[in-house]
Amino acid sequence: MKSITKDYLADIIFRIINKTISLHRSSQNNYLYHEHFPSATDAEVLDFIQSIPWFDLKLKNFIVGNLAEETIIISQSWELEFFKRVQAWSESNTWLQYNNSILHNSMPEDSAGNFSLTLPY
Numbered sequence: 131m132k133s134i135t136k137d138y139l140a141d142i143i144f145r146i147i148n149k150t151i152s153l154h155r156s157s158q159n160n161y162l163y164h165e166h167f168p169s170a171t172d173a174e175v176l177d178f179i180q181s182i183p184w185f186d187l188k189l190k191n192f193i194v195g196n197l198a199e200e201t202i203i204i205s206q207s208w209e210l211e212f213f214k215r216v217q218a219w220s221e222s223n224t225w226l227q228y229n230n231s232i233l234h235n236s237m238p239e240d241s242a243g244n245f246s247l248t249l250p251y
Contacts, residue, residue, distance in 0.1 A: 131203050131204070131205055132203070132204060133201045133202070133203050134201060134202060134203075134204055134209075135200060135201050136192055136193050136194070136195055136200075139192075139193050139212065140175065140179075140193055140194075142212070142213060142216060143175055143178060143179065143193070143216050144169075144170055144175055146213075146216050146217055146220050147170050147174070147175065147178055147216075147220045148169050148170055149220065150220050150221060150225075150226060151169065151170045151174065153226045154174075154225060154226050157226060157227045176194060178219070178220070178225070179193050179194060181219075181225065182215065182216070182219045182225075183219070183246075184215040184218075184219065184246055184247055185215065185246060185247050186246040186247065186248045186249075188248060188249050189246075189247060189248055189249050192249055202249055202250060202251065203250065203251070204250050205250065208247075208250045211247055212247060215247055
């Protein structure tokens with residue numbers, strides 16, 4: 131068990147989505163893609179967090195700082211599940227080809243399991 135902050139989880143997300151952010155941007159054909167901006171912006175990280183279907187609302191709120199809690203206690207298995215879900219969503223066609231109509235009208239591929247990850251308390 132270890133105590134972690136929202137910044138720790140956000141940093142995991144940031145590092146993972148940077149590997150595929152250019153593919154995500156190219157599907158939107160936005161200015162960041164054309165300017166070859168090297169890493170995910172705060173807005174893109176927030177968009178990723180809000181769109182990931184495998185996190186419950188309380189976990190999303192913790193990561194973006196909308197809860198009073200500053201730290202949580204997690205197990206190694208919870209951390210691994212968090213990592214797996216972030217990795218799976220960052221590589222999913224739904225995220226890479228992201229648009230609101232796709233996100234709301236179809237279920238993403240479910241390689242990380244079919245249940246939501248919640249805060250561990």
